[in-house]
Amino acid sequence: MKRLFYIPVVALLFSSCELNELPKAGATEDDIFGSESGLKNYSNSFYRNITSGSDAYKGDAMADYSAVNSLNDFMVGGAYSAEISSGWSWTTLRNINQLIAKCNSPKLSDAIKNNYIGLARFFRAWFYYEKVVRFGDVPWVDHPLAVDETDILKAPRDSREAVMKHIMEDLDFAYANITNTGGDGSTVNKWTALGLKTRIALFEGTFRKYHKLNLATQPEVFFQMAVDAGKILMENGPYGLNISADPKTSQRQLFTSNTPVTKEVMLAVTFSKDLALLNDANWWWTSATYGPRLSLVRPFINSFLNVDGTPYTDRPNFQTEEFYEECQNRDLRLSQLIRTPGYSRNGQPAPPNFASFTYTGYQPIKYTLDDPYYDNGGYNTNAVPLMRYAEILLNYAEAKQELGTFNEADWSKTIGALRSRAGITSGTNTLPTKVDTYLKNTFFPEVNNPVLLEIRRERQVELALEGFRFNDLKRWKLGPLMANLPWTGIYIPALDKLIDIDHNGTPDVVFYDGSKSAPSITVPAGVAKVAIGGKSTNFQTMTSDNHLEWFKAVKRTWDDNNKQYLYPIPSAAIVLNGNLTQNPGWSK
Known part of the structure; x- marks a missing residue:
């Protein structure tokens, strides 16, 4: 089995570190x-230069609904600065532009050349999308630069x-010229280009709308593109x-299968035990020390509907x-997420593990294999989706609702499906005709x-832990949730x-009671003992209404005056190029 990010030797011959470095070639250009x-x-x-499998299954380590064992510097007031910022790297771009510039051999047909130029432009679009999301304005470079430019x-x-x-021009060219129309889920095809266009256009349209950017192209243009x-x-x-066959596994199967489930998965990172290409999803998600012990929080879990379609928070108690009780008769995705x-694991009951993992009781399983063998190192072979059809349905539904043209038929084939x-x-x-006040007041004030509200509910439930959440909050201008959503x-x-x-x-x-040395009752072997409060270093506390709460003692911060919406x-980089200006709120 081929891993998605296999790196051919011939490609490395043209690697470089900066925009103006000359490539080192060991083979002829021909x-x-x-x-x-x-x-x-x-x-x-x-x-290898787009989002990796690791980035995908670790992508929500910094999100409003992710309680972790330590805060990212970005969420601690004054800890993050331009001196430690990263991501201003252009090696990937130079390699992409090399192909676009040099793919002109008369020995090849226009169809072949345009296919590979289309692939290159797809990856350039993805590269620049991530740069815009991170930094906003960035230098556009469409050819390999010479040292004198x-x-x-x-x-x-x-x-x-x-x-x-x-x-958008790059993605349109990619869709029009990439010849691959199918595949094994691990390679880009023309449909992947369209899928990426829906993702980027929705992001940009909502970012411009909710941040009230005064730019020439209005948000509605991007919504229509999506x-x-x-x-x-x-x-x-x-x-x-x-x-x-079993609706209780339909979604999670996409994340635990060794090969991409190509019915729905449009692009994935694949792995192989035979080739020693493995990932560490189990280790990261089920280790007491290696990963962040990420636990989901109750307000987010509360957003999963009852199986009859009513809000869980409408239950009287x-x-x-x-x-x-709270896990009974719920949206089946809940049992595929936590x-x-x-x-069970290897036929043995496996409740939330308070002894070595979960802080809140909501322990994720979306990317993990059920055999504990995989928990102790980088042994996983399951493919990691980067794009799937469910996302396209959500992108389409949200963009159409933002345009005001979303109707009942659209609902049935997207959110309803x-x-x-x-x-x-x-x-x-x-x-839907009724606003869910809990969902509105907790997440989307x-x-x-009610239709837009339910589309957003569906997005956070369906795409949970897939690396979309932080960017979604940024584009909706809901950064304060990063600081204020209770980690209960x-x-x-x-x-x-x-x-x-x-x-x-x-x-x-x-x-x-953590102020005591141990429980006051006899505790059988194998039962986890969890101290609540009592010590200055104990971040496990309990709310006044008897819900676990994690990390309340450490203040999460968010500057909603636009600062943290960009890095x-x-x-x-500014030292090297004095014409670069810093993003608002960040000192040079």
């Missing part, structure tokens, strides 16, 4: 750019408006939602339901439209009480 095999080998190197090397940043225009691209893909592409009652797969039995074919957990009926979390007849955990330009 060997590389004068044959289809050379172009294929060279273009394969681009895959100081007018470009020392130029100011180009405007966001100009760069986004070029990104709708048009999504419509073509939905009507003509080869993809659909994965529906397995939802705040005092114990873990077992350990819920009935979850996703909810049907998740076992939800009602409301899948009719537009500025949203009064399951309801605890009493301290010094043995609790059978999954109701399988065996106690799993006891919570006790600072690294100070070293």
